[in-house]
Amino acid sequence: MAAPAPEHVRNIVLVGQDGAGKTSLAEAMLFVSGKTPRMGTTHDGKSYLDYDPEEIKRKFTISTSIAPIPYKDYKINVLDTSGHPDFIGDTLATMQAAEMALFVVDAVDGPQVMTTKLWREAEDMRLSRAVYINHIDRENANFDAAMALLHARFGGRLGAVTIPIGQGPDFEGVIDIIRMEARYFEDGGERVEAVETLPAKYQEEARNARDKLCDLVAEADDELMMKYLEGEEQLTQEELEGLLDKAIAQELIIPVFVGSTIIMQGVQGLMEDICTYFPHPKSHGRFRMADDVTVRIDETKPPCAFAFKTVSDPFVGRLTFLKVISGYLEPGLELVCGRTGKKERLGKIQVMMGKEAVDVKSAKAGDIVVVPKLSDVRAGDTLSCEGTIAIEPLPLPEPLYPVAIEAVSKKEEDKLGTFLARAAEADPTIRITRDEDTHQTIIHAMGETQVDMLIGRLKEQSGVEAKLVPVRIPYRETITKQAEAQGRHKKQTGGAGQFGDCWIEMEGLPRGSGYVFEDAIVGGVIPRQYIPAIDKGVQEAAARGFLAGCQVVDFRVKVYDGSYHTVDSSEMAFKIAGSMGFKEGARKADPVLLEPYTKVEVVVPEEYMGDVIG
Numbered sequence: 001m002a003a004p005a006p007e008h009v010r011n012i013v014l015v016g017q018d019g020a021g022k023t024s025l026a027e028a029m030l031f032v033s034g035k036t037p038r039m040g041t042t043h044d045g046k047s048y049l050d051y052d053p054e055e056i057k058r059k060f061t062i063s064t065s066i067a068p069i070p071y072k073d074y075k076i077n078v079l080d081t082s083g084h085p086d087f088i089g090d091t092l093a094t095m096q097a098a099e100m101a102l103f104v105v106d107a108v109d110g111p112q113v114m115t116t117k118l119w120r121e122a123e124d125m126r127l128s129r130a131v132y133i134n135h136i137d138r139e140n141a142n143f144d145a146a147m148a149l150l151h152a153r154f155g156g157r158l159g160a161v162t163i164p165i166g167q168g169p170d171f172e173g174v175i176d177i178i179r180m181e182a183r184y185f186e187d188g189g190e191r192v193e194a195v196e197t198l199p200a201k202y203q204e205e206a207r208n209a210r211d212k213l214c215d216l217v218a219e220a221d222d223e224l225m226m227k228y229l230e231g232e233e234q235l236t237q238e239e240l241e242g243l244l245d246k247a248i249a250q251e252l253i254i255p256v257f258v259g260s261t262i263i264m265q266g267v268q269g270l271m272e273d274i275c276t277y278f279p280h281p282k283s284h285g286r287f288r289m290a291d292d293v294t295v296r297i298d299e300t301k302p303p304c305a306f307a308f309k310t311v312s313d314p315f316v317g318r319l320t321f322l323k324v325i326s327g328y329l330e331p332g333l334e335l336v337c338g339r340t341g342k343k344e345r346l347g348k349i350q351v352m353m354g355k356e357a358v359d360v361k362s363a364k365a366g367d368i369v370v371v372p373k374l375s376d377v378r379a380g381d382t383l384s385c386e387g388t389i390a391i392e393p394l395p396l397p398e399p400l401y402p403v404a405i406e407a408v409s410k411k412e413e414d415k416l417g418t419f420l421a422r423a424a425e426a427d428p429t430i431r432i433t434r435d436e437d438t439h440q441t442i443i444h445a446m447g448e449t450q451v452d453m454l455i456g457r458l459k460e461q462s463g464v465e466a467k468l469v470p471v472r473i474p475y476r477e478t479i480t481k482q483a484e485a486q487g488r489h490k491k492q493t494g495g496a497g498q499f500g501d502c503w504i505e506m507e508g509l510p511r512g513s514g515y516v517f518e519d520a521i522v523g524g525v526i527p528r529q530y531i532p533a534i535d536k537g538v539q540e541a542a543a544r545g546f547l548a549g550c551q552v553v554d555f556r557v558k559v560y561d562g563s564y565h566t567v568d569s570s571e572m573a574f575k576i577a578g579s580m581g582f583k584e585g586a587r588k589a590d591p592v593l594l595e596p597y598t599k600v601e602v603v604v605p606e607e608y609m610g611d612v613i614g
Contacts, residue, residue: 010279011099013102017112019106026078066353095122099280099283147256297326338387397429480508485587496568504581514553525562527564532571
């Protein structure tokens, strides 16, 4: 596929709840365009896009796949994302690469929790949005109920551009509100009938939908809007079609389509409207920059690209998914990574279709491509000629599901560590830590499914058997009262003795304050060279804990008095004295055990607020 101009590229990210049919929609678009010889299906493991063994086993999308679809003179890059909450980090990162978020909603269940969450994220990113109500041919499907729920949750900017002719088993086709045509679906294609032959029972519904469409679209032109409000005639067909793309790009209207992906009904009309009315890359506006520099999609500027995803393929190595921001990318081009300052040479430029990669000669601004074997580029990095451009990466959710992992065979610990490091680079919502208190390797993930998938890939790609073990909690201790104590160490062994004597005052501090040591010695009752030894003795004793062997935190120690011996005193003696003083002081200061805690923000829909408070 030749590198298309930015105006002829459409980057569409499919988002929504698991099971709504995002992958089926992408597969249907591939088949309708002639890109694939058959309709890919997920239920039997014969999907072109869900090709990973874990995806085939679980029958849902885990990682974003790209479907570059040639349609007429356009290239539609369909980004098929996961709707599972455990993989939301990958979905959010992918949304940064698109100009349009197409929400796929089930006609039976309506918009679900993930749909609502991702809708808010798309709003924050200022992505244009559209909705495809899927499975309208299923039993109990209800277009009006789905539309009512969409309006209740997402506001009045949603407007139907297609409505169904029949629902459930009676579904026959759709009415195109933009062109006022009825499209009946038949084996081998569709039959289009003009406005005069719209079914009588749907004519009023179609007119109402068109009136709302005109109301919303008219806002895209101030002069036309004033005439419209003054009661002049409705928008002409030419005015409606001429303003619709502008209204969608400005988020004045959120178009709603309807159909069924499994039987490929309503898909071709959607593709027509994607090419005709959906925003192209230059409609994206400025990208958010880390240093207030502004960058727009522009093929005339020097080359720049944004890495939104990386994958470690066991056969071809690391693959980096790039959104071209400006200029052209060509094999052999050297760019600088803004994060590392290192030069990265582009060996190949490829277009991915599921797991299949095809080499291309170049890629223009606005397009999405894959580059293999970049040595040190992560998701969120920016590549440019000088390395001075850094697009601000999207803040991702914090992984709050910790599990401890260890290799079944100690000989494979190194392999396990290497695999986990690669996994954390590929998925920014996975964090790997080593807890020095408990001596455990901890995976911080979004949920149990993400961890199960990781364990499956570990065995498949590295041949390493691993097991999950309970996470040992690194409790902490602190003190709750002020106390004074003496630490006195005196030992006579026949030769030179040991003598150290100090008086300390201890008190607890607010959470997160850490440890504070204060030297209040006056008059030389303890020589200066011994004060650091007291501090060290206190810290070593605090690390061993008092109640349960857990580190004592958030407290202040002040040494204010003591004595020494000119011959027997030493740093070691005062370190022991400091340790003894701490133990005695902790006993008097009401020590308590601290448990880890997490701050949680809960978002409640307004209609449920009373029940939740009750």
